[in-house]
Structure formats: structure tokens, C-alpha cells
Amino acid sequence: MLPEAAAATRRPVPVSELVLGLQCGGSDSFSGITANPALGVAADLLVAQGGTAVLGETPEIYGAEHLLTHRAVNPEVADKLLERIAWWESYTATNHGSMDNNPAPGNKAGGLTTILEKSLGAVAKGGSTDLTGVYGYAEPVMGRGLVFMDTPGYDPVSVTGMVAGGANVVCFTTDVARRSGASPCRASSSRPTLPCFSGWATTWTSTAARSSTERSVSRRWADASSTRWLPPHRVRRPEMSCSALVTRSSPLGRWEQ
Numbered sequence: 001m002l003p004e005a006a007a008a009t010r011r012p013v014p015v016s017e018l019v020l021g022l023q024c025g026g027s028d029s030f031s032g033i034t035a036n037p038a039l040g041v042a043a044d045l046l047v048a049q050g051g052t053a054v055l056g057e058t059p060e061i062y063g064a065e066h067l068l069t070h071r072a073v074n075p076e077v078a079d080k081l082l083e084r085i086a087w088w089e090s091y092t093a094t095n096h097g098s099m100d101n102n103p104a105p106g107n108k109a110g111g112l113t114t115i116l117e118k119s120l121g122a123v124a125k126g127g128s129t130d131l132t133g134v135y136g137y138a139e140p141v142m143g144r145g146l147v148f149m150d151t152p153g154y155d156p157v158s159v160t161g162m163v164a165g166g167a168n169v170v171c172f173t174t175d176v177a178r179r180s181g182a183s184p185c186r187a188s189s190s191r192p193t194l195p196c197f198s199g200w201a202t203t204w205t206s207t208a209a210r211s212s213t214e215r216s217v218s219r220r221w222a223d224a225s226s227t228r229w230l231p232p233h234r235v236r237r238p239e240m241s242c243s244a245l246v247t248r249s250s251p252l253g254r255w256e257q
Contacts, residue, residue, distance in 0.1 A: 016050030019141060021167035022125040023056070025155040027103075028110025028175040032121025035173035040127035042171070047129045047145050054141060054167055055126040056151035056158050058084050059092075062099045064119035068148065072131045080134040084150045102153075110175055125173065138164035 022043060024036055043053035055061075061068065065085055072078035092099050102115040112118050132145035138161040141147055149165055151158035159170055 014050070015046065016144070018046060018051040018169055019167045020046055020051065020053045021056070021159060021162035021170035022053055023155060023159050023162070023170060024060075024122055024125060024173045026106055026110075026174040027112060027118060027121055028107065029112055029117075030110075031173060031175055032117070032124055035175075036121045036124040039125045039171055039173055042127075043125065043146060044127035044129055047127070050144060052141060052144050052166075053127065053129075053146050054135075054149050054162050054165065055123075055146065056149045056162060057122060057153045058088055058150050059099060059102065060115075060122045060153045061119050062088070062102075063116040064123045067120075067123050068126065068131050071129070071146075077131055077134055081131070081148055084134065087150075135165060137161045141166045 020043060022039060024031060024039075027036075043055075046053055055068075062085065065081060069078035069081055072081070089099055092101075100115055103112045103118045107118060112121075126146055126148075129146045131148060133141075133143040133147040135141055135147060135149045137150055139149070141149070149162055151161045155172070159167075159172070162170065
């Protein structure tokens with residue numbers, strides 16, 4: 001397989017070939033009103049161009065799943081999502097747990113008090129387009145538009161399933177300075193607040209707070225989409241954040257855009 005991979009070359013492809021994995025972790029009270037909705041706008045823009053956005057983390061949309069089922073393209077898609085929710089309810093009950101046993105201590109420290117608050121923010125990553133399909137963990141994503149993949153809430157495992165299913169770009173919104181890599185695809189991170197972002201200026205590539213304080217989210221994404229990405233071997237300085245950014249996960253071969 002290595003010789004085949006080494007022979008691969010870059011070539012232009014339409015935006016419609018992008019499959020964007022939508023991931024959040026370490027959320028706080030700002031995530032649901034800044035970083036996650038901003039990512040939802042990006043998902044809408046991608047879907048409008050014929051691309052695919054993959055929402056996941058089934059336990060962390062609990063209590064807000066109706067916002068997705070109401071947008072399902074048909075009853076079968078809605079029922080499939082509800083089936084996955086029911087499976088997780090059964091799984092946690094079997095292990096003497098509860099789907100309500102959330103958020104995590106870090107979420108609470110950031111101002112989230114219930115899973116419902118957390119779930120509302122998580123669903124915001126999916127934007128506003130119709131839900132066209134529901135997939136099992138790591139199942140190949142064959143459809144276009146906004147789809148849902150049944151993944152756990154643990155970020156590395158969730159992203160692994162999305163990449164295995166076909167995601168070639170992943171955007172990770174986070175507040176508690178989590179680093180995220182997603183080899184073999186591109187990984188991008190977004191912070192919800194300006195103070196957090198400026199404290200990690202050499203690690204994170206964007207902050208959604210600027211989207212809400214300076215100009216419209218759509219305008220900022222339009223500017224970002226016109227920026228040319230550089231391959232990793234051409235990255236030399238952290239200040240090249242408009243093209244590609246050396247991060248603390250870069251020595252492992254993971255690069256953030």
C-alpha cells in the first residue's frame with residue numbers, strides 16, 4: 001500500500017468532493033453561540049456547493065435530536081437517528097449509567113450545566129440544511145449534504161470513525177486547549193472566545209469570536225475559502241496562519257489549516 005500512497009499526486013477537485021467532519025470537544029458556554037454556529041455556517045456553504053458535512057457524537061446531541069429529525073429528508077432517516085439514540089440509552093442503562101450523566105467537569109467549569117445546553121451547541125455545528133442520511137460508525141458515507149454518523153462523544157474515536165467513513169477535512173471546535181490531529185486528512189481548529197485564542201496563538205488557527213464581533217460569519221468564511229492551502233513541506237513559520245500553521249501536533253505529521 002505504501003508505494004501506491006507514495007505515487008499519489010495533488011490534483012484540482014471541485015468543492016463538492018469535500019467531506020467535512022464536524023467535531024467539538026471541551027465545550028463551554030460560548031461554544032454554542034460562537035464556534036459551533038460558525039462551523040454550521042461553513043457546513044451550509046459546503047452543502048450548497050454539493051459537498052458533504054458529517055455530524056456525529058450521538059451521546060452529545062441527546063435532548064436536541066428533534067432539531068435534526070425535523071430536518072430529515074424522509075421519515076426513514078429520522079427513524080434511523082432515533083434508533084441510534086435508543087441504542088445509546090439502552091447501552092448506558094445496561095452499564096448502570098445514564099445519558100443525562102453529562103456534561104463533563106471541564107464543561108461545567110466553562111459554564112455548561114446540563115446535557116441539554118451542551119447538545120444544543122453540538123447540533124449547531126450541523127447548520128440549517130436538510131438531514132439526508134444516517135450512518136453507522138465508520139460506515140462509508142455515500143450521500144451528499146448534511147449527514148449524521150453514529151459515533152461516541154470521545155473526540156479521537158469519533159474523528160477516527162468520520163475519517164474511516166470518508167471525511168477528508170475535519171474541523172474541531174474546542175475551548176479547553178485540546179489539540180486535535182486527524183491524519184490522513186486535513187484538521188482545523190476553532191476557538192469560541194478571543195482571550196482563549198490569543199493565549200494559544202501558536203496552536204490554533206481561528207477564533208469564532210471574531211466572526212461575531214467584527215463582521216458576519218458568512219463573510220469571514222468567504223474570505224477563508226479564497227485562501228490557498230499550502231502543503232506541509234512548504235510551511236516554515238507559525239505566522240503563516242493564512243495558509244498553514246505549524247502546531248504542537250505537527251511533529252506527529254498532523255497539520256492544521
